[in-house]
Amino acid sequence: MSNTYSGIRESRPHTFNDCGGSSRELSSEFGKRCLKAADRTFSQGLQCQQINSMSALMSLEEAVFIAHSPQGCVGCTSMATDIYRVGQAHRGVKLIKNPRIIVSNLDQRDIILGGEGKLKEAIEYAKERYHPKLIFIFTSCASGIIGDDIDAVAREVQEDSEALIIPIHCDGFKSKVCASGFDAAFLSISKYILKGEKLPKQEGLINLFAPVSISYKDQLEMERMLGLLGLRANYIPFFSSLESIKTIPAAEASTSICKVFADEFMKELWENYEIPFSHTVMPIGVRNTDKWFRGVAGLFGKEAEADLYIEKEHARILPEIEKIKQRLQGKRVFICGGTGRSFAAAALIDDFGMELVGLETPTYDDDAQTDIEYLYAIHKDFIIDIANMQPFEQINLVNRLKPDVFIGVPVWSARLGIPTTHVLDMKRPTMGYDGILYLGNKIADQIENPGFNKKLAKHARLPYKKSWYEEDPFKFIKPLE
Ligand code: SF4
Structure with missing residues (x-):
């Protein structure tokens, strides 16, 4: 949130909410700055x-x-x-x-x-x-x-x-970008609580920004990992207090668990309080947990300590991942989630040798472009749907692509009878090295036990006509003149 930021994400250059198609084509158009602004002429549901x-x-x-x-x-x-x-x-x-x-x-x-x-x-x-x-x-x-x-x-x-x-x-x-809601909350925290007042720095204190979708297990894991670098987390604002918020300016650095959650606020903390920050990825999966941890360590010149820990964790975790991989290798996946989490989940599934066929996420911007380019090292072309909700598009795509598993918010796709796993799991571990084991086993269990969704498909009807499944899923996305 730079000092001039309005709090509306559409005001950031190159932010798109309405597009879909081949991921390679979309990212190539975006990269050349040729992606055209568009809108949906029909819209079904929007998270506000x-x-x-x-x-x-x-x-x-x-x-x-x-x-x-x-x-x-x-x-x-x-x-x-x-x-x-x-x-x-x-x-x-x-x-x-x-x-x-x-x-x-x-x-x-x-x-x-x-x-x-x-x-x-x-x-x-x-x-x-x-x-x-x-x-x-x-x-x-x-x-x-x-x-x-x-x-x-x-x-x-x-x-x-x-x-x-x-x-x-x-x-x-x-x-139309629901993450603007986070920015609005942080703008007010800044204006009414922090008020630009500087505080003496507390050695080893780091602001750890966390949205509501983080489980307590994940909080503890993130705090434990920071502790390995000699850091103490000021966990904000989930399950925190006015006192913790007032302590924000005393931190030596900031980072966020979710890539989208406090990115603008961390910019403001840098501009107004000279608090450096790490903005890398969401720590889901081996690759992303390494990257997130190295990013934080880099702020304190502790890369060597981080690498040592990462090496130890790999030795512990990789044989376990190999066992899960035997159950998941080659399975085709459709992912749906917030922008930070869905790209992180897309990197995670490669740990298990799974193939990404489709991804739905609310916003495409420069950050998403970085994430998608990072994904090309591990995945081929896939279908991308930039949509805040829009279940009709999702159902059409999932029905067309026929993935072996759907990872994301499963309420609609479960009715197609395919196995589903909720990646936005605020009650169970998903982050860090232990989170990946939990999540991997959960995905494998769902694939091996599809009975519930199969019965659901028999008895619960989706509201779309048969003809909709034959239509182009993106037919209602029209370029703006
Ligand atoms: S978009 Fe949000 S604020 Fe507006 S009417 Fe709906 S729920 Fe209320």
């Missing part, structure tokens, strides 16, 4: 940025989250709520809580007369009921369209409030 802003922060201690929206906008928080509850159980919390979510409940009347009164009421209610240290206000399409001035409301209420009130501008319609 409000949910990403909310889920990024929803596990923070002593915080309340006010969605200044109609009720339906917070429907998606059920997944983050579940992850928060499971995350507490994994961390040994006995009295498991729900996140404190309040909806201002904008309705038709408020759309005409304005909803600031309701927002003030929600803030008062939050203070009275929960006595929080932090109150986050999230905008929505509705509050954005009617132009409620949430900054002014926050300023006014802040005057006699002990809780810090933080508005976050994440109106769903502002961006």
